[in-house]
Each structure stands twice: as C-alpha cells, then as structure tokens.
Amino acid sequence: MNRFLVFSLVVLMLVAMLAGCKANEQDGVMDESSLLDRKASKFTSADTGIEIQASSTNSKYPLANLMDGKDNTAWVAGNQGSGAGEYLMINFASPRQVGVLKLVPGYNKNNDIWFANNRLQEIELEFSDGSTQRAGFDGSMRSYRINIGKAGVQWIRLNILQTYPGERWADTCISELGFE
Structure with missing residues (x-):
C-alpha cells in the first residue's frame, strides 16, 4: 500500500477521533459510571516520530491531547483513583538528545477544572540507559x-508516583508533554 495513502488514512482517523472527543468533551472528566477504555493505548506523532503508550486511557481524553499544543485539552488515565502506578512509555524513532521535558501536570482547561481533577505531585522518569530521575x-x-x-535516549518511562487529589473527580490528567 502506498505510504502516502496509509499516512492520509491515519491522519483522517486521528482528525475524526479528535473531533468526536471535542464534541463529547465536558467541563471535567466523567465519573465512575462513564465508559472508560482501561486498556493500554498508543499514539504516534507524525511530526516528531515520538510514540507514546499509556498504562490506561479514558477514551474521551486520548494520548493525542498530550502533544496537540493546546493547554486546554488533556490525556486522562483510564483507571479511577489516585493515579499512582499509571505510566506513559515514550519511545523515540531514533536515539536523541533530551535536554528538557516540558509538562503541564494537570487538566489546564481553567482554574476550576485544574483543581477538580487529580494533578501530578511526583513522578519518576526511567531512561533507556537504566538511570532514573524523580521530579x-x-x-x-x-x-x-x-x-x-x-544524549542517546531511546525511550523514557514516566511513572506516576503521587498525585494531588481532585476536588470533584478521581482521575489523573496531563495537558501537555514535550521535549527540547
């Protein structure tokens, strides 16, 4: 199959998925009765060649939101609770220099939504060279x-160790993720 055709189909599927999420998006994340995709999910950015896999994802708030350049969207873990033990596995297309990880550690839509949902308090980064770093x-x-x-980073695993509890919802959100 032609690479351009495959790429076009992937882009169309992502656009359709994001449009559906936007149409269904509420001011916050659904409660426990909402339909959640608790399976691991995967997203690959065509622009950066970065592939991200999550331990779980709420299907209304997909991994694509992490790298959409919009602080008012978020990836949301699919499991209710503190978020401790959830992770993001970040794979680079080839080994690369990583100077800085940029992160918005909550749902940055507005002040009310920020505090309504769980926010990251502490994470551990595991690197492909075997080293770790806490933040x-x-x-x-x-x-x-x-x-x-x-230098030479092939992958990073972001492990959620601790979160600030949401005032309204028991879920964990991250609005943006990027590298310099």
Missing part, C-alpha cells in the same frame, strides 16, 4: 520544565 510539582497551574540533559 515533583508544587500543584500550581502552569507548565513545568524538568532538566534531563541526556
């Missing part, structure tokens, strides 16, 4: 930069 967040609604400074 903490103070709970404020903003983008954070985590200095990494590693």
Whole structure:
C-alpha cells in the first residue's frame, strides 16, 4: 500500500477521533459510571516520530491531547483513583538528545477544572540507559520544565508516583508533554 495513502488514512482517523472527543468533551472528566477504555493505548506523532503508550486511557481524553499544543485539552488515565502506578512509555524513532521535558501536570482547561481533577505531585522518569530521575510539582497551574540533559535516549518511562487529589473527580490528567 502506498505510504502516502496509509499516512492520509491515519491522519483522517486521528482528525475524526479528535473531533468526536471535542464534541463529547465536558467541563471535567466523567465519573465512575462513564465508559472508560482501561486498556493500554498508543499514539504516534507524525511530526516528531515520538510514540507514546499509556498504562490506561479514558477514551474521551486520548494520548493525542498530550502533544496537540493546546493547554486546554488533556490525556486522562483510564483507571479511577489516585493515579499512582499509571505510566506513559515514550519511545523515540531514533536515539536523541533530551535536554528538557516540558509538562503541564494537570487538566489546564481553567482554574476550576485544574483543581477538580487529580494533578501530578511526583513522578519518576526511567531512561533507556537504566538511570532514573524523580521530579515533583508544587500543584500550581502552569507548565513545568524538568532538566534531563541526556544524549542517546531511546525511550523514557514516566511513572506516576503521587498525585494531588481532585476536588470533584478521581482521575489523573496531563495537558501537555514535550521535549527540547
């Protein structure tokens, strides 16, 4: 099959999926009675060649939201609860220099939504070279930069260790993720 045709089909599927999510998006994340896709999910950015796999995903808030450049969207873990033990596996198309991980560790849609949902408090990053690095967040609604400074990185696993509890929903959200 022609590569262009395959690429076009993938783009069309992503656009349709995102349009459906936008149409169904509410001011917050559904409660336990909502339909959740608790299976691992995967997203590949055609622009960056980065593939991300999650331990679980709420199907209304897909992994594509992590790299859409919009702070007012979010990936949401599919399992209700504190979020401890959930992870994102980030694979690079080829080994690369990673200076900084940029992260918005909650649902940055607005102030009410930020505090209504779980937000990251502490994470552990595991790297393809076997090393680890921990990072903490103070709970404020903003983008954070985590200095990494590693060359030859093939993959990073972001493990959620601890979250700030949401005032309304028991789920864990991340609005944006990127690398410099």
